[in-house]
Amino acid sequence: MAAKSEQTRQLVADVALKMFREVGFEKTTMRAIAQEAGVSVGNAYYYFASKDDLVQELYIQVQDEHAVVAAHALEGVQDLVGRLKAVLHTGVDVMAPYHQFGSDFIATAIRPSSPVNPFGEASTAAREASLAIFRSAVEGASPAVAKKLRRDLPELLWLAHMGVALFWVYDRSEGQRRTRKLIDGAAPLVARGLSLAKIPGVSKVFDDALGLVRSVKEDS
Amino acid sequence: MAAKSEQTRQLVADVALKMFREVGFEKTTMRAIAQEAGVSVGNAYYYFASKDDLVQELYIQVQDEHAVVAAHALEGVQDLVGRLKAVLHTGVDVMAPYHQFGSDFIATAIRPSSPVNPFGEASTAAREASLAIFRSAVEGASPAVAKKLRRDLPELLWLAHMGVALFWVYDRSEGQRRTRKLIDGAAPLVARGLSLAKIPGVSKVFDDALGLVRSVKEDS
DNA sequence: AGAATGTTTTGAACGTGTTCAAGAATGAGT
DNA sequence: ACTCATTCTTGAACACGTTCAAAACATTCT
Incomplete structure (x- = not known):
């Protein structure tokens, strides 16, 4: 089932967009996104190339x-x-x-x-x-x-x-x-x-x- | 005399522009500019804030x-x-x-x-x-x-x-x-x-x- | 000359985006 | 139950732009 994978992807995307809105682009670091989403940095990169x-x-x-x-x-x-x-x-x-x-x-x-x-x-x-x-x-x-x-x-x-x-x-x-x-x-x-x-x-x-x-x- | 200072500034600028032209923006790193100009990275920043x-x-x-x-x-x-x-x-x-x-x-x-x-x-x-x-x-x-x-x-x-x-x-x-x-x-x-x-x-x-x-x- | 002040130069250090080898988790086939 | 291949996940490591305390150098004043 691809649901779990899709769920992680969604989570990362949601957290990122929320942070873009609330703290701006530069302050939204990949590390911050990962931490907020509870995943590793590398994992975020698994779903989003950049x-x-x-x-x-x-x-x-x-x-x-x-x-x-x-x-x-x-x-x-x-x-x-x-x-x-x-x-x-x-x-x-x-x-x-x-x-x-x-x-x-x-x-x-x-x-x-x-x-x-x-x-x-x-x-x-x-x-x-x-x-x-x-x-x-x-x-x-x-x-x-x-x-x-x-x-x-x-x-x-x-x-x-x-x-x-x-x-x-x-x-x-x-x-x-x-x-x-x-x-x-x-x-x-x-x-x-x-x-x-x-x-x-x-x-x-x-x-x-x-x-x-x-x-x-x-x-x- | 401000000539020496101005000379360094010019040197950094010239090297940078030359590299921008010849190897592109991304490959022209501040470290590369500094090295090519024979100055330290910090020195380049002394003349150019960014x-x-x-x-x-x-x-x-x-x-x-x-x-x-x-x-x-x-x-x-x-x-x-x-x-x-x-x-x-x-x-x-x-x-x-x-x-x-x-x-x-x-x-x-x-x-x-x-x-x-x-x-x-x-x-x-x-x-x-x-x-x-x-x-x-x-x-x-x-x-x-x-x-x-x-x-x-x-x-x-x-x-x-x-x-x-x-x-x-x-x-x-x-x-x-x-x-x-x-x-x-x-x-x-x-x-x-x-x-x-x-x-x-x-x-x-x-x-x-x-x-x-x-x-x-x-x-x- | 020597001290004091101002200018220039250095390179290590920080936080960033990104990569990657290695390890876990999952699932399919037997 | 046990492989084995695939999919996920991890965190250390890299190069980058940038900062900064300290050092070197230059200039001015006494």
């Missing part, structure tokens, strides 16, 4: 929670602005308990070799889940988003979401008020910006921008 | 070089597109020797507590120098950039430059071909996008976007 792997565990959990909370917040909201706000605000909500830890997380995540890197292979599942949220936000909107934008928009919004997360990390205002303000201000702007795509002169610029994004992305 | 401080040294040096090279590349180039390309391409040029080291640099720089953080206090001088390049690129352009954009544009372009740097770090194509492609594609798009500000419907969106940027920035 401290970064424990951060990855956190990332997945936060992402999962975001998917659930965002889906709920999207219910009954029709307009793109509202839907965008819902997704971004819930994103900040689920990250909130880890704010003090945010910069360490980003520093870990940004390294291409890290398992937590959102563009990396190890995060494929989490990234897809996150992308799905934005896809749902875009596709469920009425009035509908212009067809030609519908394909790339979710990915671009996801990227913007990364930007918001980055802003949030640096946001030292209480309760991250400024991040909320940014979201509330930017969401309607994005929607209005998109609606400009109907203007002939603007349309071409949009097309070229999308073309550039695609060509840069595809070029291995 | 390994990050040595990265800061590198950052400043790269920034300075960028200022020089960019100024040269801007000579005789009138149009905004050309000027933008010049600044961004030279930026990539000066970073090139450190590409393999780039992700570690960014991981260090992104941490708010790091001296290298481009938004931080310790980097004020380097940031101002970098901003000045973009200001010069914008102000020297003819046809001139719309007045209302002129104030915030340099800072926004500087931010875009950070984005390009981030892209560059992840760019694994040979010679960072994709980053070059991105610059060549994005520069004209930015210029065309800016020219859209004359269209009445678009103008309002621009105004609101600038207003948002300002309000979020000022709200301490």
Whole structure:
């Protein structure tokens, strides 16, 4: 039975995440985690190849929670602005308990070799889940988003979401008020910006921008 | 005479930067730097409070070089597109020797507590120098950039430059071909996008976007 | 010159993430 | 019940960034 093994793994992960939240990233040493969990250091490493792997565990959990909370917040909201706000605000909500830890997380995540890197292979599942949220936000909107934008928009919004997360990390205002303000201000702007795509002169610029994004992305 | 002291400092810095370039960030240990420079570990720490401080040294040096090279590349180039390309391409040029080291640099720089953080206090001088390049690129352009954009544009372009740097770090194509492609594609798009500000419907969106940027920035 | 003060240099020591050989515990097959 | 292979678990050991008391050196003052 794999239950015992899984139990130890869970225990280590739970203790680690709890300590990340409560005492921060640096003070949460592998030795402290092991001691608190009542296992040896080596045992923790048997389940998690590195401290970064424990951060990855956190990332997945936060992402999962975001998917659930965002889906709920999207219910009954029709307009793109509202839907965008819902997704971004819930994103900040689920990250909130880890704010003090945010910069360490980003520093870990940004390294291409890290398992937590959102563009990396190890995060494929989490990234897809996150992308799905934005896809749902875009596709469920009425009035509908212009067809030609519908394909790339979710990915671009996801990227913007990364930007918001980055802003949030640096946001030292209480309760991250400024991040909320940014979201509330930017969401309607994005929607209005998109609606400009109907203007002939603007349309071409949009097309070229999308073309550039695609060509840069595809070029291995 | 402070010359002897300054000499040791320079020696340590030179050895460190050389090793960063040649063997990478992680393999360049403080012990290795000290040994290669023929000083003790503690002595290196007498001049640089941390390994990050040595990265800061590198950052400043790269920034300075960028200022020089960019100024040269801007000579005789009138149009905004050309000027933008010049600044961004030279930026990539000066970073090139450190590409393999780039992700570690960014991981260090992104941490708010790091001296290298481009938004931080310790980097004020380097940031101002970098901003000045973009200001010069914008102000020297003819046809001139719309007045209302002129104030915030340099800072926004500087931010875009950070984005390009981030892209560059992840760019694994040979010679960072994709980053070059991105610059060549994005520069004209930015210029065309800016020219859209004359269209009445678009103008309002621009105004609101600038207003948002300002309000979020000022709200301490 | 000698004392006092300030600057520079040293290397051992600390706590960290991580590794690994060795040992326990478990389970399957006979 | 007794192997034997697999899965878990342990804790000492390693290299790293960093600290610090002490020593060496330099400079200034009397």
